[in-house]
Amino acid sequence: MKKRITILLVTLLVLLTSMVMALTNPVLIKTNKSDVIEVDPERIKNDVTTLCSTTKPRNAKNIESLNEAASYIADEWIKLGLEVDTQKYIADGNEYKNLICSFGRTDGERIIVGAHYDVCEEQAGADDNASGTAGLLELARLLKKHQPNLNYRVDLVAYTLEEPPYFRTKFMGSAVHATYLKDNKIPIKAMICSEMIGYFSDEKGSQDYPIGLLKLFYPNTGDYISVVSKFGNGNSKLTRKVKKGIKRGANIDVTSVNAPASLPGIDFSDHLNYWKYDYPAVMITNTAFYRNKNYHEPTDLPETLDYERMAEVIKGIYNVLVEFK
Numbered sequence: 001m002k003k004r005i006t007i008l009l010v011t012l013l014v015l016l017t018s019m020v021m022a023l024t025n026p027v028l029i030k031t032n033k034s035d036v037i038e039v040d041p042e043r044i045k046n047d048v049t050t051l052c053s054t055t056k057p058r059n060a061k062n063i064e065s066l067n068e069a070a071s072y073i074a075d076e077w078i079k080l081g082l083e084v085d086t087q088k089y090i091a092d093g094n095e096y097k098n099l100i101c102s103f104g105r106t107d108g109e110r111i112i113v114g115a116h117y118d119v120c121e122e123q124a125g126a127d128d129n130a131s132g133t134a135g136l137l138e139l140a141r142l143l144k145k146h147q148p149n150l151n152y153r154v155d156l157v158a159y160t161l162e163e164p165p166y167f168r169t170k171f172m173g174s175a176v177h178a179t180y181l182k183d184n185k186i187p188i189k190a191m192i193c194s195e196m197i198g199y200f201s202d203e204k205g206s207q208d209y210p211i212g213l214l215k216l217f218y219p220n221t222g223d224y225i226s227v228v229s230k231f232g233n234g235n236s237k238l239t240r241k242v243k244k245g246i247k248r249g250a251n252i253d254v255t256s257v258n259a260p261a262s263l264p265g266i267d268f269s270d271h272l273n274y275w276k277y278d279y280p281a282v283m284i285t286n287t288a289f290y291r292n293k294n295y296h297e298p299t300d301l302p303e304t305l306d307y308e309r310m311a312e313v314i315k316g317i318y319n320v321l322v323e324f325k
Helices: 002-024 041-051 063-079 126-146 173-183 212-216 235-249 307-323
Strands: 085-091 094-103 110-116 153-159 188-194 225-230 254-259 281-285
Touching (some): 110 126, 110 307, 126 153, 126 307, 225 307, 235 307
Parallel strands (some): 110 188
Antiparallel strands (some): 085 094, 094 153, 225 281
16 A cells, blocks of 8 residues: 555656646756847837837827837838838728848748837837837847857847737737748748846745746746747747757846646737747747736836846847857
8 A cells, every 4th residue: 555655656746747847947057148248238228218209109099109119110220231121011991010120041941039019008118018129129239240140040020019909819910920921831940029028026026927836836036037838839849949048148047938828928929929820939028917017007117127137138039049950
């Protein structure tokens, strides 16, 4: 009887360990290259502030303000001597646009790095998602400056209409982009979504989770960045690869999670539209409203962000692109 109980306990322990490993994707890498790549926190703060300073909030109703933001993004890329592809489309009788610039080889598989530049309702949207968009602008500067030997073509894509009322509809800018890739049979190696990467807290208890059980495996302090995806279709492998790349390239704590898409928060951004076509995709995020209580509130302002840590996140994403094999 004792032998059976021992076998049962060992079996349960092995199953629990396997489940935790699958959920959290632990990696032991601690070295980093944060002293090699320079990111100016004041420059990314200026990007965030400018995006938050449109005439009216850059939501779906204020098309002129969306165009102001789009013009700023395009102009920053053009200053670098880059070609900007504008992907225009119609939603409910209005014209909206995604913006795209590319690096590396012109053929073969692509890595998509995307972020939405629109906001929900009447907010400035500093963290959500001027932070992610500023990340795209800085990545372009780094790729242009350092000219790394990329193994894949990298497309940086600034999306519109991620927010309500168009979230989870075919009018999301990322849905339009992902459908274009699929319809044109363009091979995609991976998609990386930059979603809310600017808010951090050192206060204990500042980090929440969708279910209490996760508190057993993750920190209760919101001082880290997270790589998020669902199970299946190469997503777990991509999660580990992105997590390793960030840890090697940046001085910031990194967690990760692979879970069912039904877990609240797992599919809450543009990466969900790439899953629809079975493209491996992850979201890099500070976990949004599970940490930042300014989420979708007028208090989501540039002065609430931590630009030093945000700079480290951008360094990490850059390193992911450089190391990607």
